[in-house]
Amino acid sequence: MAASNRGTFFSGAGLVWQWQRLVWWIFAVCLIFGFFSTHEMTERANFLLDHSAAAQRLVNGFDVSAIIMLQQLRDSPLEIHGPNILHFSVLFVVFMLFATGGILAAYVLDEKPTTTAFFEAAGRHFWRFFRLLIYLAIVLLPIAGLAVATSAMHTRIDDQSISPYTGDYFVEAAAIVILLLLIVVRVWFDMAQVIAVADDEKKMHHALRRAFGLLRHNFFALFWIYLRISIITWVLFALGLYIWMFRLSPRSNVAAFLVSQLMILIWLGTRLWQRASEAIWYRNYQANQVPEPAWTPSPAPMYTPVAAEPQA
Amino acid sequence: VYGPLPLANTPQSVLRVGGWMKLTKVFALAAGVAIFCGPVFSQALAPHQQATAASASADTASKPLSTRIVAYQIEAKLDPTKHTIAANETLTYKNLTGQPQQTFPFHLYLNAFQPQSTFMTEVRLAGTRGNGPDSEWDPKHLGSITVDKLEVEGAGDLTNKMEFIHPDDNNTEDRTVFQLTLPKPIAPGASVQFHIAFHDVLPKVVERTGYAHDFDMVGQWFPKVGVWWKNAWNCHQFHATTEFFADFGTFDVKITVPQNEIVGAGGDLVSTQNNSDGTQTLSYHSEDVHDFSWTASPSFTLVEDSWTGSQGPVKIHLLMSPGHMASAPRYMKALKGSLYFFDQWYGPYPYDRITLVDPPHGGIDAGGMEYPTLVTAGTSVHMPQGLLEPEFVTEHEFGHQYWYGMVATNEFEEAWLDEGINSYTEVKVMDAIYGHETSFLNFPFAHLGETEEQRGSYLGLPDMDPIARVAWKFISSDSYGDITYGKSATMLITLEKVIGEDTLRQALHTYFMRYRFTHPTGEDFLKTIEEVSGKDLRWYFNQAVYGTQVLDYSLADAHSDPLKWWETPAHGSKNSEKDELYRTYVTVERKGDFTFPVDLQIKFDDGSTTFEHWDGLDRWIRYQYDRKAKIESAQIDAHNQITLDRDPFNNSYVAAPDPRAVHKLRNIWVFASEWLSQLLAWLT
Numbered sequence: 001m002a003a004s005n006r007g008t009f010f011s012g013a014g015l016v017w018q019w020q021r022l023v024w025w026i027f028a029v030c031l032i033f034g035f036f037s038t039h040e041m042t043e044r045a046n047f048l049l050d051h052s053a054a055a056q057r058l059v060n061g062f063d064v065s066a067i068i069m070l071q072q073l074r075d076s077p078l079e080i081h082g083p084n085i086l087h088f089s090v091l092f093v094v095f096m097l098f099a100t101g102g103i104l105a106a107y108v109l110d111e112k113p114t115t116t117a118f119f120e121a122a123g124r125h126f127w128r129f130f131r132l133l134i135y136l137a138i139v140l141l142p143i144a145g146l147a148v149a150t151s152a153m154h155t156r157i158d159d160q161s162i163s164p165y166t167g168d169y170f171v172e173a174a175a176i177v178i179l180l181l182l183i184v185v186r187v188w189f190d191m192a193q194v195i196a197v198a199d200d201e202k203k204m205h206h207a208l209r210r211a212f213g214l215l216r217h218n219f220f221a222l223f224w225i226y227l228r229i230s231i232i233t234w235v236l237f238a239l240g241l242y243i244w245m246f247r248l249s250p251r252s253n254v255a256a257f258l259v260s261q262l263m264i265l266i267w268l269g270t271r272l273w274q275r276a277s278e279a280i281w282y283r284n285y286q287a288n289q290v291p292e293p294a295w296t297p298s299p300a301p302m303y304t305p306v307a308a309e310p311q312a
Numbered sequence: 313v314y315g316p317l318p319l320a321n322t323p324q325s326v327l328r329v330g331g332w333m334k335l336t337k338v339f340a341l342a343a344g345v346a347i348f349c350g351p352v353f354s355q356a357l358a359p360h361q362q363a364t365a366a367s368a369s370a371d372t373a374s375k376p377l378s379t380r381i382v383a384y385q386i387e388a389k390l391d392p393t394k395h396t397i398a399a400n401e402t403l404t405y406k407n408l409t410g411q412p413q414q415t416f417p418f419h420l421y422l423n424a425f426q427p428q429s430t431f432m433t434e435v436r437l438a439g440t441r442g443n444g445p446d447s448e449w450d451p452k453h454l455g456s457i458t459v460d461k462l463e464v465e466g467a468g469d470l471t472n473k474m475e476f477i478h479p480d481d482n483n484t485e486d487r488t489v490f491q492l493t494l495p496k497p498i499a500p501g502a503s504v505q506f507h508i509a510f511h512d513v514l515p516k517v518v519e520r521t522g523y524a525h526d527f528d529m530v531g532q533w534f535p536k537v538g539v540w541w542k543n544a545w546n547c548h549q550f551h552a553t554t555e556f557f558a559d560f561g562t563f564d565v566k567i568t569v570p571q572n573e574i575v576g577a578g579g580d581l582v583s584t585q586n587n588s589d590g591t592q593t594l595s596y597h598s599e600d601v602h603d604f605s606w607t608a609s610p611s612f613t614l615v616e617d618s619w620t621g622s623q624g625p626v627k628i629h630l631l632m633s634p635g636h637m638a639s640a641p642r643y644m645k646a647l648k649g650s651l652y653f654f655d656q657w658y659g660p661y662p663y664d665r666i667t668l669v670d671p672p673h674g675g676i677d678a679g680g681m682e683y684p685t686l687v688t689a690g691t692s693v694h695m696p697q698g699l700l701e702p703e704f705v706t707e708h709e710f711g712h713q714y715w716y717g718m719v720a721t722n723e724f725e726e727a728w729l730d731e732g733i734n735s736y737t738e739v740k741v742m743d744a745i746y747g748h749e750t751s752f753l754n755f756p757f758a759h760l761g762e763t764e765e766q767r768g769s770y771l772g773l774p775d776m777d778p779i780a781r782v783a784w785k786f787i788s789s790d791s792y793g794d795i796t797y798g799k800s801a802t803m804l805i806t807l808e809k810v811i812g813e814d815t816l817r818q819a820l821h822t823y824f825m826r827y828r829f830t831h832p833t834g835e836d837f838l839k840t841i842e843e844v845s846g847k848d849l850r851w852y853f854n855q856a857v858y859g860t861q862v863l864d865y866s867l868a869d870a871h872s873d874p875l876k877w878w879e880t881p882a883h884g885s886k887n888s889e890k891d892e893l894y895r896t897y898v899t900v901e902r903k904g905d906f907t908f909p910v911d912l913q914i915k916f917d918d919g920s921t922t923f924e925h926w927d928g929l930d931r932w933i934r935y936q937y938d939r940k941a942k943i944e945s946a947q948i949d950a951h952n953q954i955t956l957d958r959d960p961f962n963n964s965y966v967a968a969p970d971p972r973a974v975h976k977l978r979n980i981w982v983f984a985s986e987w988l989s990q991l992l993a994w995l996t
Contacts, residue, residue, distance in 0.1 A: 030989055034982040041981060045974045053947055053964035055973035062976070064753055065764030069960055072771040085985040092989035096996045129996065136995060162525045162611060164635040164673035164693045186994070245757040253975045260983040267990045 008225060008284065012277030016269060019106050019113055023269050026103075029095060030264065037081075037088035044077035045070075061250040097133065101125025103272065104197040107279035121197070128196050131204045136189055143181055150174040187226045188215050190275060194282045214285070225277045233270040237263055377600040377662055378829035381406050382561030386534055389568040389591075390608060395523040397512040401534055404505045405498075409540040412497035416506075417477065417547035421488050421532035424550035425455030425515040425522070428485035430478070430784075434552035438788040440519065455515030455522060459490075459535060465505035467495050480549045480784060488550040489538075508535050517671075517678045520555070521605075524675030527633065531605040531683055541722070541831055548724040553792045554783040556716060556723040556730070558602040560829055568593045569608050576631045576667045577606035578686035600662070600829060601684035602720055607631065607669050615640050619648050621655040627665045633672035639691035639702045643668055646706040649745040657817055658714055658737065659824040666713070668706060680705050682712030698755035700746060704762065707745075708738045718828040726834045727783040727792070728857075732800020733837070737820070739763050739801055763805055767955045769798030774958060775860045779803065780834055802955045803856040806863075806908075809953035810852060811845035819844035855906050856956065864904035865948050866962040868932065870914075872896040872942035896937040898946045902928060904958065913950040916941035917967075943967055 016023060048070070049055035057063035071078050105121030106113035150171065158167035191211035192204065201207040215222055240263035248255050383406075388399035407413050424431035427449050434440070435447065462471045474490045498504045512533050515522040521531040532555060538547025539559050546557060563579055571592045579596030586592050598604060615630040628647060632640050647668060655661055669688040671679045679690030687709035691702040711734040715721070721729035739762040742751035753760035772794040777786045779800050786792035808816050823832075823840040838857065842849050855861045872894040898914055912924040918941035926933050947964040949957065957963065 030986050031982070033989060034985040037985040038978050038981045042974060042978050045977055046971065048961045049973045050969040050971055051964075051966050052961045053945065053950075053966055054952075054960040055970065058973035058976050059970065062758040063749065063764070064758050064760040065768060066973075068760075068764065068768035069771070072768065073959060073961070081981055085981070085988060088985060089989040089992050093992045093996060096993040100996055133995060158674060162634065162672070164633075167673075168693065245755075250757065251972075253972055253979060256976070257979045260979060264983065264986045264990065267987070271990070271994070 008277050008281045009228070011280045012225075012229075012273050015107055015110070015276040015280065016273045022103055022106060022113060022118075023265070023272055026096070026099060026272075027261075027265055027268055030092060030268065031261065033088040033092050033095075037084045040084060041077045041081040044075065048073070048077065059251065097129050098122050098126050100129055100193065100275075101197065104193055104275060104279060107276045108194060108198045108283065110283075125193075125197060128202065128204055128207075129193060132189060132192060132196075132208070135204065135208060136185070139185055139189075140182075143178060143185070146174075146181070147178055150178070183226055183230065184215070184223065187222050187278070188212060190226070190278050191215060191222065191282065194275075194279050198279070198282055198286070214282075218285070222278070222281065225281060226274050229270050229274045229277065233267060236266045236270075240266065378560035379408065380561045380600070381408055381559040382537060382602075383564075384534070384561065384604065385564045386604075387566045387568075388534075390528060390530075390573070392526065392528060392570060392573060392608065392610075395514040395516075395528060397514070397530065397533065399510055399512070399534065401508040401510065402505060403508065403535075403537060404503055405537055406503045407498045407500055410500050412499055413540070414497035415491055415493045415545070416504075417489055417491040417538040417545050419488065419532070419536040419538070419547065419550070420457045420459070420490060421536075421550045421555060422455045422457035422512055422514070422521070423487040425453055425518065426487070428483075429488060430481055430483045430486040430549045431488070431552055433483065434784060434789075435519075438552065438786075438790075440552040440789040450516065450518075452516035453518040453522075454513065456513045457510055457533070457535070458512075459508055459510045461507075461509040462492065463507040464492075464494060465507070470494070478549060479547070480551070483549070486549050489547050491545075491547075506535075506537075510535060517675045519677050520681050521678060522675075524672055524678070526611055527607070527609040527672045527675050527678075529605075529607050529669065529671065529675065529678040529681075529688065531603075531678075531681065533605070536603070539722075539831065546722065546724075551724065551784040553786070553789055553796075554723045554727050556603070557831075558720070560600055560602050560720065562599040563597070563601065563604040565596045565598075565604055565606070566593055567596070567606060567608075570610075572610045573608040574610065574612040574614060574631065575606060575608045576612070576629060576669055576686060578604050578667070578684050580665060598684065601717070603684050605683035605686055607686075607688075609633070609672070611672065613637060615644070617644055617648075619651050621651055621661055623655075623660045623662050625664065626651060626661060629665070629667040630670065631667065632670045633675075635673070635693045636670050636691050639670065639695055642691075642695075642702045643670065643689060643706050646703040646745070647710060650707045650710040650741055653741045653744055654711065654714055654737070657740070658821050659828065661713065662718075663713075666710065668709075680709060682709045682716055684717045685713070687712070696755075698753060700742070700752055700754065703746065704738060704742055704752065707741050708734060711737050711741070714824060714828075719824055720829070720831050721833070722831060723783065725782050726780065727796045728779045728800040729832070729834055729837060731796045732779065733804070733820070735766055735797040735801035736804040739766055739805065740817075763955060766798045766801040766805070769794050770802045770956075771958055772798070774799065775862050778860050779857045799856075799956075806856070806954050806956045807841070807849075807852065809949075810849065810909075811841070811847060815845050816841070851907075859906075861906035862904040862958055863906035863908055863954065863956040864902075864958045864962075865908070865910050865928065865954075866901045866903050866959070867898070867946055867948055867965045868901040869897060869899040869934075870943055870946040870965040870967075875938060891940060893938060893940055894942050896939070896943045897934060898924075898937075898943070899932060899934040900926060900948060901932040902930070903962075906956065908954060908956075910948050910954075911950070912946065912948055914946045915944040917944045 054066070057066040067078070070076055099122055101124060102113060102118035102122035105117065111117065154167050154171050157170050161167060188208070188211055191214055192207040195201050195207045195210050196204065240259055244256055244259045248259065383404040385402040386399055388397050390397050405416070423429060426432065459471065459474060461469065462474060463469050470492060473492055476487050476490045478484060478486050479489065494504070514528060514530065517524045517529065521529050521533070523529070532550070536558055538545045539557055548557070565577065565579060567575060567577065568587070568591050569575060571586060571590055575594055577596045578601065579598030582595040582597050584592060584594050611634050612631040615632055617628045619626050619628060628644065630640055630643055647666065651661055651666070663685050665685055667686045669686065671688055671690060673692070676690050679688045681688040689702055689705045689709060695702060712730060715734040715737070716723065716730035723730055742762045745751070746754065748763070749761040750759045751762040752765045773791045774794070776791045777795050779795055783792060783796070786795065804816065819841040822844050823837055826840065827836060834857070838849070838853050875893040875895045896916070898912065900910060900912060908928050910926045910928045912926065912935070914922045914924070914935070916939065920941065922937065924935055945964065945966045949963055952960065
């Protein structure tokens, strides 16, 4: 199993690299949405800051007071930014809901994702994945309830414990549990998507049921595929943040932009790496299944006559 | 002692303080003795006068620093499991009002922690600290103080003569003030003695005082007599935002607690006695203060140190809560730095002790409080080094030893005189210790100075209430905070532009020396500034202190135009462009209703600079220049001194656009947008 997993791990990366145009396209869409979401803010900020000496507070470092002052202005460029970000993020979610079918088709079939094939697969699976999204929302409800209960418990523990650490430890432990649960759920739904694409399964509850069975019997293999790529993501992301915040010159805009975009690219790329690995795992799984033999009549049972015991 | 300062805007500056102190010790001590005798002088003395006075008046050093009107003797016993206190108090009140007094008002402030009190009503209406209008009532938040028996020497038991009064809002459910009418008046100059048996129920910390786990913060805990002020009794109810005004005197307090409790108090520990029942009784003495508070917890870790100022050594006690020891050096540095700069700039610290209490988790709302020689701060287990919260809270609460503790203004009616002046001195001291641009936040990737933090606070709600407003009549606790702290500090920083930073510092020094151990008013403060600066500043105070005007000057237009614009421009020839004569217009507009003189700096591309001064009274002014150079930049308030200006971005025009600031903002927001997108896309 370990050798097989290692193969899946690297094969997944190879598949993402092989069909890297998918990563670049999605990244480009994400970046364009990002720019669109900040367009209005940028226009207003340009008007306020481009000819203002006070803007130097942001050029030669990051003086938080400049942000506070901008926030307090009547036509603050920042006040419109929150809703815009949210709108474009939701739009990106819709886009990804659409694109996932095309991405998985490329990975599952291991065929060059031509534009036609990509959009065809994307269109074919959009509503299926939309239904899966609704199922996911239902599944996430109890986990959300767990998070709420954790918060309430934390307040209670913090209230009763003299040690300031007890509450923190509880929250940290609960957060890890919730994170692991979320990973399990995501792997389950990822596998349902793979099944939907690989087997052209139209009924999502069937896909979910089959994916659940797969997950139950191959839990550690699938979980570990997802988790270790997640760990790579988190480490690289944290490293990127560290470089951005602590290592780059505050005056450096170009380097900051490149690092920040690299972080997004890593986030996106590793997510696709997870999907590719899961698709390969499923391909391998199917290939390794011993076909069920055709029905043959079992031989007639052989009976050995037993002599009746003599009656008394 | 007031003079050139050994400042460097780096954290190391405070480390050097000790060495510098040694060099100045002789001079400082001599001057300090003179300052210690402050009450004999009607006003502050110049340093050379202080030094001379020191030798002449050394024998007066043992005189009381204040006019001691009250003498409290209290014996209190804490039950740390029930968080209750049983106590007996003897109050000796000396009638220095100049007239017979028959009626005396008293605070019973622990009764504020009841759902129908004025305090809770105000919290429900406008919020305060961590409690908003939606806060739920927790029965554990119930606090009370009950007078079991009240006897007056010579008049007997007058318990049934107690009458709750509600001078501020007619809330008949509020029981935070009572008055007592004696059978016969107390003659001027005579004393009266009250014997009061009372018991307290401490609330679970909801604000300022109470208990959390095994921590008891005991403030506003005893019946305290009001202040005869402006020819009337001044004894306000306990409010959501204010609570302090009392007379100076002496306190002799005996506190009995279990022997495992570690106690901190606003007095000198005179004796400790272990009792046979497993308790200990600690006796404290304090004089020339107007309040007494204490704290107890078996979980405290005591950190001791000392600092030597112009009045001699000061014992420093930090009472650290579990998990917070990493903040102890930070508290200590801030406390020593504050002691040093207050001593240098504003006047001597006359007490021989200061105790800083670090509340435990769950008790943070008891943090950030000031009592005479005892303050509470606040930190957390994971306090980042770059967030200077423990530092500025420590500095702020220590600053109250001056602006509240010694200069004992009426917080109810003129809160800005302690919180506002204190916020200003917080800016100055924090800047001196931690750097002008890094005294609030100091991370490699972001920074924020105290000046701009106070300014940002002011801009939150700049024009709903004037500074000079009775505290409980602000529209909200946010407005109270933004104006009383933020605007007052910002108003004084802007005043530096008018009279100079050194002059304002001298004015604060004079104000402190003249009014310490008294109850001055806002006008006393403002007149002192005018006197020291030698300027009539009414135009400024009327707008900034008594008004709600908002200051906003804007550079409306700045451009250069060829003087002979109708002639064909000689493109491509540098010489001809150099010889071209331009007419430059610079228009400044007053967008706000606050008038303030404005300095304008105009730079041309030939390297020349022109300065203009405008009285700022009209709505706008236009300047015109004809010269062989185009405008490079025009800037109002080039040194960013008019911090009351609500919009610093419209104060300048730089001809060459510099989009780097917007690029930086855009980078961050694009990243935030993309990352949120990626997070949400996880659902798909």
